[in-house]
Amino acid sequence: MADRKLLLRLELDEPVSAHDETLSVLELRQPKGGDLMDLAVAMPEGMDENGAGGRMNLPTVEFASKLANVPPATIRNLSAKDAMAVAKAVNPFLLEYLGTYAE
Incomplete structure (x- = not known):
């Protein structure tokens, strides 16, 4: 890279x-x-348009696998320590995007 x-x-x-x-x-x-626009973002059942009443699962694995050019299974098989480092790097982009998406 x-x-x-x-x-x-x-x-x-x-x-x-x-x-x-x-x-x-x-x-x-x-x-x-x-990369952000290609993400499939679905509102979980029970969540209203303001994000209340439900739980959002971030597409961390899919996003990280795309950015690393590895299969999703590779991200899922990372040690907990490594998975946390990856999530810490990619989740701010996802949260920012979801915040923009909700507005």
Whole structure:
């Protein structure tokens, strides 16, 4: 990913597999506007238009897998420590987008 700006370069606590390779480093590129617009955002049952009365599940795994160019299963198989680092990097974009989406 030398030609793209990185959001995160994470040396993994535990290696994971992706595309028949073992990765010890995961690189997530900076998201583009289209990455956010491509997200499927659904309002959970019971949630009103202001976000009250329900629970929103952020599409963290799907978004992170797209930015890292790895299958979603790779993100799901990260150690808890690594998964938290990835979520910390990508969730602010998702929360900001959802806030804009709700307005």
